[in-house]
Amino acid sequence: MTTFAALGDSITLGVGDPVRRAGGWAWRGWAALLAEGTREPNLHILASCGARFADVERDQLPRALRLRPDIASVVVGVNDTLRTSFDVTQIAAAAAHTVGALRAAGAEVLTMRLPDPGRMLGLPGALARPLARRMHEVNAAMDVVAARFGTVHYDAAGDAECHDPRMWAVDRLHPSERGHRLIACRFHDKLVDAGLLTGPRPDPEPSSPPPTRLAEFGWLATKGTAWVLRRSIDLVPGLLALAIKEWWAGHRPDLAAIGSGATQHAIGSRTAQDAIGPGATPDAICSVPPRLAIGPGATLDLAGSAAPLGATLDLAGPGAPLDGIGVTATKEHVAARPRARPAR
Numbered sequence: 001m002t003t004f005a006a007l008g009d010s011i012t013l014g015v016g017d018p019v020r021r022a023g024g025w026a027w028r029g030w031a032a033l034l035a036e037g038t039r040e041p042n043l044h045i046l047a048s049c050g051a052r053f054a055d056v057e058r059d060q061l062p063r064a065l066r067l068r069p070d071i072a073s074v075v076v077g078v079n080d081t082l083r084t085s086f087d088v089t090q091i092a093a094a095a096a097h098t099v100g101a102l103r104a105a106g107a108e109v110l111t112m113r114l115p116d117p118g119r120m121l122g123l124p125g126a127l128a129r130p131l132a133r134r135m136h137e138v139n140a141a142m143d144v145v146a147a148r149f150g151t152v153h154y155d156a157a158g159d160a161e162c163h164d165p166r167m168w169a170v171d172r173l174h175p176s177e178r179g180h181r182l183i184a185c186r187f188h189d190k191l192v193d194a195g196l197l198t199g200p201r202p203d204p205e206p207s208s209p210p211p212t213r214l215a216e217f218g219w220l221a222t223k224g225t226a227w228v229l230r231r232s233i234d235l236v237p238g239l240l241a242l243a244i245k246e247w248w249a250g251h252r253p254d255l256a257a258i259g260s261g262a263t264q265h266a267i268g269s270r271t272a273q274d275a276i277g278p279g280a281t282p283d284a285i286c287s288v289p290p291r292l293a294i295g296p297g298a299t300l301d302l303a304g305s306a307a308p309l310g311a312t313l314d315l316a317g318p319g320a321p322l323d324g325i326g327v328t329a330t331k332e333h334v335a336a337r338p339r340a341r342p343a344r
Contacts, residue, residue, distance in 0.1 A: 002038035005046055005069035005107070006031035007060045007098070008076040012047035016169035017180040018208075030175070031073060033184035037199035038071070052080045053094040061098050065105055071196075072102045073110035073187075077142070078117050078173065081134040084241070088134075092141040096148070103149045108196055110187055111151040113139040115162050120172045130242035152190045156183065177206040 006012045014029020035041040044067055046060040056076050064072055080091055102109050116135045118128030139157055146153035156162050159182075167179035175183065184202040191197035 001040040001042050002035075002071065003042045003044070003067055003069045004031070004035050004038065005044045005064040005067050005072040005102075007056050007064055007072060007074050008047040009051040009079055010047070010049040011078070011174060012073060012075050013045060013049060014180065015049070016171075016174035017177045028180070030180040030183035030187070033181060033202045034187050037188055037197060037202060039199065044069070047075075050079055051076055052083070053077065053091045053098070057094040057098045061101060064107075065101060068105060069102070069107045071110065072107040074098055074102070075110070075112045075114075077114050077135070077138040080138060081117060081131055086134055088137040088141060091138060092144070095141060095145045099145050099149050099151060103151075108191075108194075109149065109151040111142055111146050111153050112183075113142060113153070113155045113157040115157050117173060119163070120168060122172070126243045127240065130245075152187065152194060152196075154183070154186050154190060156186075159186070177208055178204075181206065 012029060012031050014027030014032065017028045017030075018025050019028045020026075029045075031045060031047075032043060035043040044064075046063050048055065048060070051060070053076055056074065074095070077091070080086055099109050099111065114135060116128075116132045118131035118135075121128075135157075143153070145151070161167065161182060162179070167175055167182055169176045169179070181202055181204050185204050188197060188201050192201075
């Protein structure tokens with residue numbers, strides 16, 4: 001049996017890759033696709049929507065250590081860049097403790113350099129630059145952690161295929177089914193190259209048909225309206241504040257995008273398509289049908305992550321209930337044990 005503990009945020013939760021299960025629609029995602037290629041997969045998805053590094057360290061790590069996983073993944077960071085409390089020093093410390101604890105417990109750990117969310121959203125330059133700078137700092141911190149603890153490290157930020165619009169869901173922050181399959185394939189290849197995996201490679205092609213243009217417009221006209229309003233009210237003012245702060249610090253962003261001549265289009269408060277990216281067209285809005293994109297009755301939180309679905313999710317995987325797993329573990333739980341045997 002191969003125990004796989006998947007820590008992180010809504011990307012690892014599978015948002016953007018809906019599948020029908022008993023009781024309704026649920027998220028699948030890259031971790032579930034990757035797990036299918038391991039020997040007797042025992043998958044535990046511990047990730048949660050909106051999670052930041054501090055949440056992963058405080059809430060998810062103790063549960064993961066109790067599982068004594070053979071493989072663990074730590075993919076998180078976008079939500080940190082979208083918060084006013086951003087502190088790369090604290091992020092680096094939380095990442096080092098989380099990854100170091102999992103490695104000390106014998107797990108092979110998967111980590112990832114994340115693409116720039118400003119580029120994915122198509123934000124104007126003055127707003128995108130401070131967000132890109134934050135994502136670069138997070139990725140640099142993860143590079144250090146990966147080198148220090150010897151993780152299986154995937155550079156999604158530098159992967160040209162990741163910037164294909166087909167890889168992204170309609171909210172432009174989460175992978176589509178095709179995007180989740182790309183992540184699963186990349187990690188699978190790295191595990192095979194390291195001699196840690198011999199199972200079948202995930203299929204890179206989606207199993208569900210792409211959404212129609214009508215379905216995309218339907219999402220924008222219903223669920224997407226509230227999403228745009230929340231993003232305009234919370235995300236954009238925060239980015240404006242960052243841009244102004246940079247100006248005062250001497251970085252001088254493009255003031256035309258945030259000064260007195262700014263238009264609604266420049267600050268993301270116009271139409272749904274404008275909020276997704278300047279000049280966006282229906283063809284550029286990729287990958288998720290309206291109801292499949294977020295599930296029955298679901299909403300999106302301020303960071304763009306999907307709230308829990310109306311249906312109960314079977315996240316733990318076959319034979320792996322999470323009931324009774326404690327969340328009070330401390331550093332004392334990071335006990336050395338023999339390294340896990342390669343998953344085959």
